[in-house]
Amino acid sequence: MAEIHETAIVYPGTILGEGVKVLEGAVVGKQPTLSPRSTAKREPLPPAEIGDGTIVSTGAVLFAGSRLGARVILGDQACVRERVTIGDDVVVGRGSLVENDTTIGAMTKIQAGAYITAYSTLEEHVFIAPCVVTSNDNFMGRTERRHDLIEGPTIRRGARVGAGAVLCPAIEIGEEAFVGAGAVVTKDVPARKLVVGNPARILRDVPDDELLES
Amino acid sequence: MAEIHETAIVYPGTILGEGVKVLEGAVVGKQPTLSPRSTAKREPLPPAEIGDGTIVSTGAVLFAGSRLGARVILGDQACVRERVTIGDDVVVGRGSLVENDTTIGAMTKIQAGAYITAYSTLEEHVFIAPCVVTSNDNFMGRTERRHDLIEGPTIRRGARVGAGAVLCPAIEIGEEAFVGAGAVVTKDVPARKLVVGNPARILRDVPDDELLES
Amino acid sequence: MAEIHETAIVYPGTILGEGVKVLEGAVVGKQPTLSPRSTAKREPLPPAEIGDGTIVSTGAVLFAGSRLGARVILGDQACVRERVTIGDDVVVGRGSLVENDTTIGAMTKIQAGAYITAYSTLEEHVFIAPCVVTSNDNFMGRTERRHDLIEGPTIRRGARVGAGAVLCPAIEIGEEAFVGAGAVVTKDVPARKLVVGNPARILRDVPDDELLES
Numbered sequence: 001m002a003e004i005h006e007t008a009i010v011y012p013g014t015i016l017g018e019g020v021k022v023l024e025g026a027v028v029g030k031q032p033t034l035s036p037r038s039t040a041k042r043e044p045l046p047p048a049e050i051g052d053g054t055i056v057s058t059g060a061v062l063f064a065g066s067r068l069g070a071r072v073i074l075g076d077q078a079c080v081r082e083r084v085t086i087g088d089d090v091v092v093g094r095g096s097l098v099e100n101d102t103t104i105g106a107m108t109k110i111q112a113g114a115y116i117t118a119y120s121t122l123e124e125h126v127f128i129a130p131c132v133v134t135s136n137d138n139f140m141g142r143t144e145r146r147h148d149l150i151e152g153p154t155i156r157r158g159a160r161v162g163a164g165a166v167l168c169p170a171i172e173i174g175e176e177a178f179v180g181a182g183a184v185v186t187k188d189v190p191a192r193k194l195v196v197g198n199p200a201r202i203l204r205d206v207p208d209d210e211l212l213e214s
Numbered sequence: 215m216a217e218i219h220e221t222a223i224v225y226p227g228t229i230l231g232e233g234v235k236v237l238e239g240a241v242v243g244k245q246p247t248l249s250p251r252s253t254a255k256r257e258p259l260p261p262a263e264i265g266d267g268t269i270v271s272t273g274a275v276l277f278a279g280s281r282l283g284a285r286v287i288l289g290d291q292a293c294v295r296e297r298v299t300i301g302d303d304v305v306v307g308r309g310s311l312v313e314n315d316t317t318i319g320a321m322t323k324i325q326a327g328a329y330i331t332a333y334s335t336l337e338e339h340v341f342i343a344p345c346v347v348t349s350n351d352n353f354m355g356r357t358e359r360r361h362d363l364i365e366g367p368t369i370r371r372g373a374r375v376g377a378g379a380v381l382c383p384a385i386e387i388g389e390e391a392f393v394g395a396g397a398v399v400t401k402d403v404p405a406r407k408l409v410v411g412n413p414a415r416i417l418r419d420v421p422d423d424e425l426l427e428s
Numbered sequence: 429m430a431e432i433h434e435t436a437i438v439y440p441g442t443i444l445g446e447g448v449k450v451l452e453g454a455v456v457g458k459q460p461t462l463s464p465r466s467t468a469k470r471e472p473l474p475p476a477e478i479g480d481g482t483i484v485s486t487g488a489v490l491f492a493g494s495r496l497g498a499r500v501i502l503g504d505q506a507c508v509r510e511r512v513t514i515g516d517d518v519v520v521g522r523g524s525l526v527e528n529d530t531t532i533g534a535m536t537k538i539q540a541g542a543y544i545t546a547y548s549t550l551e552e553h554v555f556i557a558p559c560v561v562t563s564n565d566n567f568m569g570r571t572e573r574r575h576d577l578i579e580g581p582t583i584r585r586g587a588r589v590g591a592g593a594v595l596c597p598a599i600e601i602g603e604e605a606f607v608g609a610g611a612v613v614t615k616d617v618p619a620r621k622l623v624v625g626n627p628a629r630i631l632r633d634v635p636d637d638e639l640l641e642s
Binding site: 007021023024025055057058059073076077094095109112113127129130131160162163164178181182183184196197198209210211212214 | 435437453455458461487489505507523525527541543545559561562563565567568569570571592594595596612614626627
């Protein structure tokens with residue numbers, strides 16, 4: 001049984017796991033209302049699917065065509081767009097946005113106010129600190145060839161991205177890498193390296209005792 | 215005919231064009247409830263006006279005293295304050311805020327999570343990437359003379375501002391200029407120049423094939 | 429008498445002062461629905477308390493266990509978590525988030541889109557510009573010892589933090605100090621100093637005519 005607050009809206013067809021909670025004013029399973037100028041795809045979308053024990057918090061919005069795993073927390077006032085796949089035990093923090101066509105691995109934690117652009121890949125055990133900004137379009141809406149070149153970040157297993165950091169389009173953050181708070185990342189970050197600054201540069205290795213296996 | 219979701223609120227007097235849609239939980243035409251300490255003006259506000267085909271998305275808030283053109287998309291959970299004028303075919307991305315007394319030209323696109331401060335001017339065909347931050351008060355609330363000096367950015371036709379960039383108060387971004395992701399812009403940017411860094415410096419010209427006319 | 433919009437939710441037990449207004453779709457006094465992995469405390473929470481003349485704006489969320497002083501403005505779509513104490517005449521701007529276990533002194537102004545992390549202290553007359561980012565965990569979710577080391581910023585009386593600035597964990601911003609827009613603050617800022625850049629460095633003293641007493 002799911003528990004849906006009387007002020008929440010869950011569109012017909014949505015698949016709700018055991019023990020799902022949908023809190024005050026949340027909207028689940030809405031179809032996109034695209035701009036004529038949007039680059040997003042337009043095929044009809046299947047209903048949203050929500051795994052066992054997942055919570056869609058107050059004022060959050062979840063689009064049709066996306067799947068949340070089990071025990072996910074979609075925070076207050078957060079938003080997950082269409083064609084997103086989110087693994088088990090993920091947190092999407094308050095007010096964060098996960099754009100369309102993005103994949104997020106199990107155990108990944110996205111803190112409050114983060115922006116995950118379209119066509120992103122976040123693997124498992126990734127940590128996205130508050131207010132991280134990602135991007136996918138070096139041309140910012142110009143040229144026709146941009147449509148073929150749009151690419152979000154790839155953030156590998158166990159990587160951590162610090163508060164307010166900005167990732168340029170198509171950046172890869174290596175396994176267990178660490179991006180310092182406020183860094184502006186203009187090129188790929190190798191595995192287990194720590195980067196800081198604008199533009200971000202390598203400062204040192206991530207200490208062993210902060211690795212996932214330790 | 216406008217299409218207003220049953221959970222949306224549209225205050226009396228609001229002028230709605232043909233084919234306007236107001237989605238779940240949106241609030242349209244609300245009067246401001248100002249702080250005693252706010253510097254915003256206090257005259258009575260006329261109703262909001264919304265042009266043909268415009269969409270006010272889920273959970274968005276549009277104040278009285280503002281006008282949206284035709285075919286505008288006001289994204290989910292976005293907010294547009296009072297005395298704002300927005301041209302045709304503009305997008306205000308999910309969660310973005312457009313503060314009071316701001317003018318936005320036709321075809322301008324403001325992506326998700328951007329902050330457009332009060333007393334800003336954005337001309338036509340401007341591109342504001344996600345989570346751009348603007349400002350208008352060098353004194354941050356101190357001194358009496360600040361009231362005469364408050365000035366938001368002027369962003370000229372076709373300029374593009376990258377993800378997470380920060381504009382200091384009263385900055386002018388020239389026509390077709392390009393501000394790189396994460397740049398902190400402390401002085402005006404000449405037309406067609408590309409700037410990056412903190413503080414932002416000129417790196418090169420914007421390539422011809424990225425200009426509006428190309 | 430409080431004035432509660434018919435679409436707002438005020439949970440039973442909430443203490444509402446004289447002249448409190450709760451606007452459209454706001455949710456007041458909700459109990460947290462924590463992630464199993466959250467580091468927040470779990471004791472049962474007393475009701476929220478709201479002082480005389482305070483406004484909880486459209487779509488805002490206020491948790492149980494927090495107290496707002498008199499004449500506070502909690503802006504549209506903002507959120508205040510549990511065990512937060514907010515003094516009189518404070519503004520929490522539109523869309524801002526104040527995380528749990530935070531204290532905010534009287535007359536402090538937090539502008540739109542700011543992120544105030546858990547376990548923060550903001551004293552009186554602090555000015556937080558739009559989209560400021562704070563943080564409290566140098567380990568970003570790794571190591572067991574991080575739980576003892578989590579510490580938000582301490583922002584002293586009259587300090588000002590500029591638009592889009594990022595504060596690393598446990599930073600102290602001294603009395604009347606000034607952090608420039610877009611600065612990334614990696615160490616404490618002495619009283620009355622002005623810092624800019626990434627990493628932030630001292631540029632000069634704050635001018636006398638911008639001090640609180642002038």
